[in-house]
Amino acid sequence: MTKQRVPRYSEMMNPLLAALRDLGGSGSISEINETAAGHLDLPDDVLEILHNPEKSNQTEVEYRLAWARTYLKKYGVLDNSNRGIWVIRPEKRDVEQVDSDEVVRFVRELSRREREEREAEEPEEASEDAPEEAKTWRALLHRVLTQELSPDGFERLTKRLLRESGFVQVEVTGRSGDGGVDGKGILRIGGLLSFHVVFQCKRYQGSVTSPHIRDFRGAMVGRADKGLFITTGHFTRDAVREATRDGAPPIDLIDGDLLADKLKELRLGVEVETEVVERVRVNNEWFRFI
Structure with missing residues (x-):
């Protein structure tokens, strides 16, 4: 393509x-x-x-x-x-x-004009051309998750992520022939409700397609109330449609961007420093009445 x-x-x-x-x-x-x-x-x-x-x-x-x-x-x-x-x-x-x-x-x-002004002030610095909203930490995190973290490490990270998000009794159970189910857990909501959830966590650099979702759903039927599919990759439109298909057990999807946001929110391997910027403005009108 x-x-x-x-x-x-x-x-x-x-x-x-x-x-x-x-x-x-x-x-x-x-x-x-x-x-x-x-x-x-x-x-x-x-x-x-x-x-x-x-x-x-x-x-x-x-x-x-x-x-x-x-x-x-x-x-x-x-x-x-x-x-x-x-x-x-x-x-x-x-x-x-x-x-x-x-x-x-x-x-x-x-x-x-902005580039010329920057070069005049700091000629030794060069900035990579990228959309304004591009986040360099996302690219670094994506590389760590897909290239540096082992498959077992990614499963352990998923286990920690789910526990930090309110799951209990989280287990990694993935084994050959298990239809893509990597683990299970119980999500407790407000101390009153609970849902049995099975999950699949895969380090994909490409797209997760609808057959992946169908295979996962087939493996989860009769074993849980909901399914959760976590990937470092991207879900195709057909995969999203399949996950939310009427009459089928629901499957929630977490792609690489949502995974990065959640790791940032929970401070799991992502450190956030808040900078306070002071802006000073002279109020000319104020001095007129001194």
């Missing part, structure tokens, strides 16, 4: 805006990506092309949508919060379409 079949990021700007309008003017990255993919009307095999399997589980479409968001933010149409929610700026809510060529020209000129 070639990346040439994926539309350019500039061609994704208006479908991206349409997706945000469908979502009511704001949305998470995953919501935007899924809705924009519908507007782009791309076949599944194109949507599943990975940008760089060695570094992340991000698809090429998701990568180019990230660039589209970055360009539209610099152009002044979009904004985003620290929690990763993207919004159409209030004063731009009436904008239904943009001239993508004009957006590209504006942002490239802006970036050129």
